Amino acid sequence: MSLTKQRQLDLIETALGEKILNYLLNDDVIEIMLNPDTKLWIDTLTEGRKYTGTDILPSSALRIINLVSSAVETIVNKNNPILSAELPGTGSRFQGMIPPTVTNPIFTIRKKAIKIFTLNDYLERRSITEKQYLKVCQAVKDRKNILVVGGTSTGKTTFCNAIINEMAKYDNRIIILEDTQELQCSAKDVVFMKTTDKVTMRDLIKSTMRFRPDRIMIGEIRGGEALDLLKAWNSGHPGGICTIHANDCKSGLEKLEQYIQEVATGSQEKLIASAVDIIITIKKLGTKRYIENIMELKNYSKDYELFKID
Numbered sequence: 383m384s385l386t387k388q389r390q391l392d393l394i395e396t397a398l399g400e401k402i403l404n405y406l407l408n409d410d411v412i413e414i415m416l417n418p419d420t421k422l423w424i425d426t427l428t429e430g431r432k433y434t435g436t437d438i439l440p441s442s443a444l445r446i447i448n449l450v451s452s453a454v455e456t457i458v459n460k461n462n463p464i465l466s467a468e469l470p471g472t473g474s475r476f477q478g479m480i481p482p483t484v485t486n487p488i489f490t491i492r493k494k495a496i497k498i499f500t501l502n503d504y505l506e507r508r509s510i511t512e513k514q515y516l517k518v519c520q521a522v523k524d525r526k527n528i529l530v531v532g533g534t535s536t537g538k539t540t541f542c543n544a545i546i547n548e549m550a551k552y553d554n555r556i557i558i559l560e561d562t563q564e565l566q567c568s569a570k571d572v573v574f575m576k577t578t579d580k581v582t583m584r585d586l587i588k589s590t591m592r593f594r595p596d597r598i599m600i601g602e603i604r605g606g607e608a609l610d611l612l613k614a615w616n617s618g619h620p621g622g623i624c625t626i627h628a629n630d631c632k633s634g635l636e637k638l639e640q641y642i643q644e645v646a647t648g649s650q651e652k653l654i655a656s657a658v659d660i661i662i663t664i665k666k667l668g669t670k671r672y673i674e675n676i677m678e679l680k681n682y683s684k685d686y687e688l689f690k691i692d
């Protein structure tokens with residue numbers, strides 16, 4: 383590591399302070415959140431979300447955000463008050479925001495998973511039933527396109543990692559597109575790409591097609607890239623996964639339609655029905671995260687033809 387990088391890391395560590403550093407090291411803590419009222423919250427595996435009793439001054443929070451932004455070579459200011467980055471040296475996802483979009487600087491640090499939960503781990507923890515487990519394995523083997531649906535922090539990305547881990551058993555070239563790198567893949571032939579301020583997810587998907595992908599994954603669908611991804615899945619690159627933020631299967635499909643409408647006329651239900659094969663809904667109840675159901679999407683005529691397959 384260069385001296386400048388090391389110095390940046392040291393400065394960030396000092397700015398974060400002992401309390402936050404300890405939370406970063408504590409395996410039970412999965413998320414660290416600073417609110418505009420200066421209160422620091424954490425989310426833990428064993429107890430869920432709680433206020434830490436610690437307050438972080440707005441000036442300290444601003445310093446942290448500025449240091450992270452300069453480490454990733456972007457600028458945060460009142461015209462560009464949002465920062466999405468990886469917290470250097472940790473691989474954690476860092477999302478920061480400064481006034482005027484909030485009253486005081488805030489950030490949320492989503493820690494990188496310490497280990498990949500495999501589908502077997504889900505089975506052992508009874509987060510997935512045996513039947514669901516077999517259906518997911520079969521869907522991966524058959525190169526079905528899988529949409530993982532769930533609310534905030536339900537475990538969509540973690541479950542995607544479990545599916546990708548299963549996928550690595552097959553000899554495919556995998557391309558993974560994300561805004562910040564959260565997905566992990568043990569396959570030998572894998573390419574990771576990340577969006578930047580100037581390169582959008584739509585740009586990445588278009589470019590991906592020239593990198594000879596077998597399977598294409600997107601961390602999270604959030605806009606018009608939904609259209610490009612479904613077209614890619616539909617045109618000789620099946621066997622992908624993506625996550626979408628919605629509470630159930632039907633709302634996940636409606637969300638896809640809305641995203642497609644941002645860039646095309648019509649909601650393209652037929653394209654959705656032919657590109658998406660399997661929809662897996664994840665739920666969070668207290669601190670427990672589990673697979674609620676698995677639906678197969680067969681067709682669209684008047685409405686989506688969905689069949690529960692678990």
Ligand SMILES: Nc1ncnc2c1ncn2[C@@H]1O[C@H](COP(=O)(O)OP(=O)(O)OP(=O)(O)O)[C@@H](O)[C@H]1O
Binds near residue numbers: 427535
């Ligand atoms: N099955 C699980 N067992 C234990 N911890 C889990 C499980 N699934 C997720 N987690 C933890 O919960 C946190 C949130 O998980 P994850 O990032 O997968 O959620 P998400 O639904 O993708 O969130 P977001 O909506 O922010 O993208 C992570 O810190 C992760 O390690």
Ligand SMILES: [Mg+2]
Binds near residue numbers: 538540
């Ligand atoms: Mg996620």
